[in-house]
Amino acid sequence: MIILFPLSFVSRSHSPLVSHILSANMIDADVEYTFHCYDHCPFGNRVAFLMDHFGIKYKKVVYGYGSGALPKDCEGKGYDGDLNPRRLTGKKQLPVLEGAGVPIVKPDDIGMAESLEICSFLIGRHQLVCPCATGRPDIKSIESYLLDKKVMNPLKLTRLTKIPVADWADPRDISYHLWKHQKKGDILEYSSEEDAEAIKDLNSKLIEFAARSRVISV
Numbered sequence: 001m002i003i004l005f006p007l008s009f010v011s012r013s014h015s016p017l018v019s020h021i022l023s024a025n026m027i028d029a030d031v032e033y034t035f036h037c038y039d040h041c042p043f044g045n046r047v048a049f050l051m052d053h054f055g056i057k058y059k060k061v062v063y064g065y066g067s068g069a070l071p072k073d074c075e076g077k078g079y080d081g082d083l084n085p086r087r088l089t090g091k092k093q094l095p096v097l098e099g100a101g102v103p104i105v106k107p108d109d110i111g112m113a114e115s116l117e118i119c120s121f122l123i124g125r126h127q128l129v130c131p132c133a134t135g136r137p138d139i140k141s142i143e144s145y146l147l148d149k150k151v152m153n154p155l156k157l158t159r160l161t162k163i164p165v166a167d168w169a170d171p172r173d174i175s176y177h178l179w180k181h182q183k184k185g186d187i188l189e190y191s192s193e194e195d196a197e198a199i200k201d202l203n204s205k206l207i208e209f210a211a212r213s214r215v216i217s218v
C-alpha cells in the first residue's frame, strides 16, 4: 500500500537543531489518546505516522470496515458491529482521535475527526517541528502519478482486502468495500497482464521517488 503524507518530517538524528528543539519541548508524558481507525486507511496512517514518529502515546482501536454502514442505504451491505464509528461523531468515518483536551465539534462527539485537523492539533499541542512540503515540481509529478486513482485503484482496491488487519475480519467488511467502489464505477482489479505492467511502472516510479527525495536542493 502507498501512503503519502502532506508533510515531510525531519528526523532527530539528521538535525542537531531539531534534536535540541525536541528535547527542549518534551512530549507531555501524561497525555494519552485513543485512536480510532482502520488499519488500511491512508488518512489514519497519516496521523499514526505523526504520533509514532514523535513518540506520542496512544491506544489504537481498529474497526471493521463494514461496521456502521447502513444496509438500508447500501443495498444490504454493512452491519451494526460492536465497534461502530457512528458512535464517535455520528458519521461512518475514521480516523477519530479521542482524549482529554481533544477538541470536539458537537457536544455528543467522543473525539475529533479529519486527519489533517488531528495532525494540526497534535503539532500545536505538542509543539512538534514539522517542516512543510518542499513543493518541488519533480516530486509533485511523482506524487500526482501515485495519487492517480485510475492507475492505483485497480492495483490496490482488491489487494487492500487481503492485508491481514482487523478492518477485514468480517466477510461483510470486504463485501461493503467492494460494493462501495463498484458503485462509484471504480475498477477493482486489472487483468493479470495489465497488473504486471502496472506493478513494473509503479516500481520504477518508486525508485525514481527514492532517488529524487535524497537530492537536497538549496
Ligand SMILES: N[C@@H](CCC(=O)N[C@@H](CS)C(=O)NCC(=O)O)C(=O)O
Pocket (backbone or CB within 6 Å): 038, 040, 041, 042, 043, 044, 065, 069, 092, 093, 094, 095, 113, 114, 115, 116, 180
Ligand atoms: N477527510 C477525512 C477522510 C477520512 C476517510 O475518508 N476515511 C475513510 C477510510 S480511508 C472512511 O472512513 N470511509 C468510510 C466509508 O467510506 O465507509 C480525513 O482526512 O480524515
